[in-house]
Amino acid sequence: MTIQANEGAQVPSEKSLNRQRRKIEKDKRKKLYSDIMIQGTNDYSIVSKRSVEMLYKPVLSGSEDKPTEYFKHVVKKPQRRSPAINRGYWLRMHSIKESLRSIMNQSTSETVIIINLGAGYDVLPFELLENEKTNIFCIDVDYPDLISKKISLIRGSSELRHIINEKSESPIPKHGIMLKTDNYAAVGCDMNDLPLFEQLMTELNLGRDDVCSVFIAEVSLAYMKPNCANPIIQETSKFPNSHFLLLEQLLPAGERHPFSRTMLYHFSRLDSPLQCVQTYPTIEKQCERITSLGFNNVEARDLFHFWKDLSADIKGKIASVEAFDEWEEFVMYAQHYIVLHATNSNVQVYQDTEDEKEGTESTEFVETKLITIEGPELIQRKFAACQSFEGDIVLHGGLDITRSNTTVVIKGNCATEITHNDPLSKLMCQSLTNHNGKLHLSGGRSAPGKPTTECWSIGKLQEKLPDLLEPRSRHCAVSTENGLLLFGGCNGDAFSLLSDVNLPATWKNISSSMPNLEAAAMCYHDGLGLIAGGMLKSGTINGTVYSFYVQGDTVISKPIFQHKLLARYGSKVVHLKGPEYIFIGGVSFHQLFNQENWLVKFNIDTKTVIPLKISDDDWKNFPMLVGFNATIDETSKITCIGGGAVCFAFGSVSNPQLLTIVHSST
Template identity: 25%
Template structure:
C-alpha cells in the first residue's frame, strides 16, 4: 500500500512537471504572435516553433507588456555592467530567445549567459538550435561538457553560453554544476530571471531556491514576473485556469499581494526589494507615442480586461550588493509617478463593512457591455456580450435580445422585437425619453462595424414599435443623457476609421431633439479631454461627465460639469471612480457631494465574486442599489460573467456620510 502511494505521488509529480513544461509551448506561440504583428521585435523566437498562431489583440498586448517589462530591467542591467564582466541566469528558460536577441544587439560581449530548465526542455532546445542554421550560427561549437544523473550541461565557449538541464528544485546539484564551470563566478554582478517560473513550484521549493540565490551571489538582482491578486473574480478565473491545466500557481495563495511578495524576498535574505505592476508600467513608463503605435497595430476594444490583466501581474526585483541595489532602486523609483495631493475635491475612503451584499432571487442580465433603462417598475436590458436567459447551453455571444424584468411582479420576459430592429450592439446606450419610450443609440457589433443609427422604441403592452433613424455620427463607448425639453445629449466615445484602419477618441457633443434633428454643440477642449467609456448624469441644470479613458488609455480622475443652458464647462479633480483602474483594489461605490465638494468611496465586499466591470446599476430606492450584469474576458484564462443581479444595501453608507 505504501509503495502504491509512493508510485501515485511520483506519477502525480511527473504529470505536474509535464503540464508546467507545456506552458512553455503555449507561451512561445503567443510571443511569436505578438512579435510577428510588430508589438515587439524578436527575429529568433519563431525558429523555436514548428507552427504559428494568431492570438487575440488582448493576448498580444499581454505578451507585449511582459516582454517590455523584462527588457526594461535586463537592458538597464547590461548598460550598468557594460564596462566589466557579468552573468545572466535565465531560470526556467524554456524556448526563450533572450540570449539570441541580446547577442544580436551586441549587448553580451562580456556576459556569461546561463539557461536552466528541465532536462527534456533543454534537450529539445539544443536539437532545435543545432538543426537551425540561423540559431546555430551563434553557437556552432555547442557541445555536451558534463552529465550527472541524466542532467546534461551544454556549453558554447564561442558565445559564452551555458545550458543546464536540471530540475530547479535541486539547488544542491545546481550549485555543484555551476561551481564546476570555470567561467562561473558567484561574485560577478549577476542578473537572474524568473519569467512565470517559480510560481509553479511549491512554497518550500521556491523559498529554498530564493534563499540559495541570496546566499550564493554577493552582487545580484533576481527579477521575477508573475501573478498576484488571486481572490477577486479575475484572480479566481486565472487560478482556476492553471488548476485545470494541471500546473497550479502554488505560491500565490501564500503570497497573494505585491507587499506579501516583497516581504517574502526580504525574509529569504535579499537586501532590497522593488516592484511595479504591469498596469503601472504601461501607464507611467510607456510614452504616448508608443501607446499610439500599439493601438494602431490592430483593432482593440478590450480595455477593461486589459487593465484587469495588467493589475494581476508584477515585475519584482530583489537585490544583494550595493551595485545592483543602487541602480535597481533608481530604476524602480523613477518608474513611479509623484502623487498629486492637490485635489480640488476631498476624497474620504471607507472599508467594505458599510455595504451588505445579497444576490437577487431571479437570474437575468448575464452579460457585459450592455445597456439598461427603466420605464416605471420595469427594467429593460439590451445588447452586450453574454448569455441568453433562455439558452440552456449558456453559449457566449453578442446579444440582440431585450430582457424585460418587472421589479414589482418579479418576473422576466424576453421581448419579441421586429427582426433586425436593434441588432447585436455592444457598448451602445439606452435612455428613457418618456413614459413609454426609450432610445437606443449607436454602439458597435465588432470593433470595425459601428452603428450610425438610433432606434426609438415605443413600448405598450403587447405592442412594441421601433423606428430606426440614421444620424451619421457612428461611435461606441460614448455617453448619452436626456435633457428635459431639449432631447438627448450625446458626447465622446470611440470611432474606427476604415480608410486609415485606425481608431480615434472623440471629443465632440450633439443634441438630438424629438424630431430627430441633430445639432452640434460647443465643447471646451481646454477643460474636457477626449474620452470614452465614461458616465454622464443630469444634476439640476448641469450634465456631469465622470471617469473614462483618454486617448492614451489613462483612467481619468475628474468630474466635468456642463451647463445645459450655456454649455459652459467646469472641471473638478478627484481620485479614480468606478469600473477598471490600475489600483490593487477594484473601485467601490463613490458618493459625490457637489455642494460640499466631498467624495466618499466605499469598498464593495469581494467575497461574492462580483465583478464591477462593464455592468449596469439601478437605484431601486435610496438604500438599495441593483447591479445587473458585468464581467470580462479574463485574458487567456476564460470569461467571467456575473450570473445574476445583486443588491447592495448602502444604508450604512448614508449613515456614515451624514456624520461627516
C-alpha cells in the same frame, strides 16, 4: 558508540513493505504528472510570445525590412492570440527586456551572465546574443525533459546554432549541463533539487568577481512551493554583483476578486496550481520576501506600471497593430503581475516609487445582495445597454458568446427575451435612455474599432431615429429637458444633442470645453449633470469630475473636483439623493479596485469621497463589475445587471445574478 537493536522492534511484514512500495510509486507518479503539467505551461506562453512577435515586431522595429524572428524556430504551429493576450504578453516581454537593459547599461563588469530560471522555450538568449553589444553569456534552466526538447529545436535551426556558435555535438551531460558553447548553456535541472542547483552554479563558475549575474524568473518559481523556491532565490543572492528579476502573479485585492478567483481556478484546473501567490499576494509581501532572502535592495511595481511609462509614440504604434477594446481586461491582468528587481549591488532600475493611492475621509459599509432570476442566461451579457423603464429593467444587445440584437425585459425576478420585427444590428457598447417615455437606443459597435451611427426607439413601437452625426461607442447618454444628450466615445465634438423641442427631432453636435472621453460615467438629475472618469485621447484616465447643465443648444461644463478613486474606466455613476452619488465598478490605472473601494460615494457639496466597504460574505461571490450596467429606480434601489470579462487566458466570467446595492442614504 554502540547502537543496540531494539528488541521490541518488529520486522515489517511483507504486506506493510508492499504498501510502502506502492505509496512510493504513487508519490513518484504524482510528482512526475505534476512536473509534466508544470512544463506544459510553457506551451501556452511560447505560442503567445510567437503571436506577439508576428504582429508587434514589424510595427515596433522601426525598420522597413522584415525584422528577425526568433520564436518561429521554437513554435512550429503559430496561432494568432486575442488582442488582450497579445498586448499582455508584449508588455510582459517588454518589462523584462527593459529591466534587463537598464541593468546591462549600468553594469561595469566585463561579462553579464543571464540565467533564465524556468526558461521554457524562450528565445531571449538568441535575441540578446545577436543584438546586444555587451559581452553576454546566457544560461537557460528548466526541467531536463523540456531542455532536451529545446536543444533539439535549437539544433534544428541553423540560425540559432550560428548565434550560439554551436559547431560540434555537446559532451555527455554533466550535472545537468546538456549543451554548452562559448556564449550559451542549456541546463536540465528540477529546481526543487537545491543541491543539484548549487552544484550547477558552481560548475558554471558564476561566483567570479568580474561578472554581473542576472537571474530571471518569469512566471516559473511561481509553480514551486515557497519552501523550494525561496532557497533558490537565496542561493542567487550569494553571488557578487547579483541581480534578480522576478515576474509572477499577485492577488492585490485578495483571492476573492472575480479576476483573481478565475486566475487561481484556471491554474488549479490545469493541475499546475500557483504555489507562491497566496503567501506573497502583494507587492509589499513580495518585497519583504526577497529582502529576507539576502538581497538588500529591492524595487517592484505591477506590470501595468510599465504600460503607463510607455511614450505616446510607442503607445500609438501599439494601437496601430490591431483594433483594441479590451481595456478593462488588459488593466486587470497587468495589475495581477509583479515585476521585481532585487540586487546586492547599488544599481537601481526603476525610476519612481510614486504612491498611487489617494487618502479618503472614512469608510462606510454598504449592503449588497445577489438576486437570482428566472432565465439567468438572458442577462449573462457584457457591454449591453440598459435602462429602468416603467418599473422594469430593460437590457439590450451586448456580447454573450456572440453579439446580440435582442432585448431582455426583467420584471421582478423573471427575465424574458424579445426579438424585434425589424431586426436590429448586433451591437455592443450602445446607450439606452428613457427619453420622453420612449427607449432610445444609440450608437454602439460591431467589431472593435467599428462604431455605428444607428439610432432606434425600441419601446412598444420600434421606430428608426435619425442617425448620429458621427459614430459613437462606449459613450454615455442622458435625457435632459432640451433633448437626448450623448457624450464621448467618438472623435469629434464631445456632446451631441437630439433636439426634439421642434419636430422632427434632429441631432446637433455641441462644442464645449469638455474633453472627449471614452467609457466615462455620466448622470443627470434635476437640471444638473455629472461626468467623471473615462479615457482621454492621450490614453490616460480622466481624474476630474465635471458638472454640467444644458442651456438651449449649449452645454456648460466645469471641472469641480479631482480624485484618483473617481478616475475610472468603464464605471457607472448613479445619483442617490441630494448631493450624493455612488460610483460603481470599472477599472483604475492606479490600483486594482477591491472590497473597500470598488463602490464609492461622492458628495458634490462637500467634495468628499467615501469608499463603501463590501462585507466579507458578499465579497466571496461578488460579481465582476466591468462591462455591466447600473440603474436606479423611483425607490432609489440600485440594480447592477450583466457584465463580466474574459480574464486574460484564464477564462471568462459573467454575472448570472442581479446585484442590488442598498445604502443608508437610500
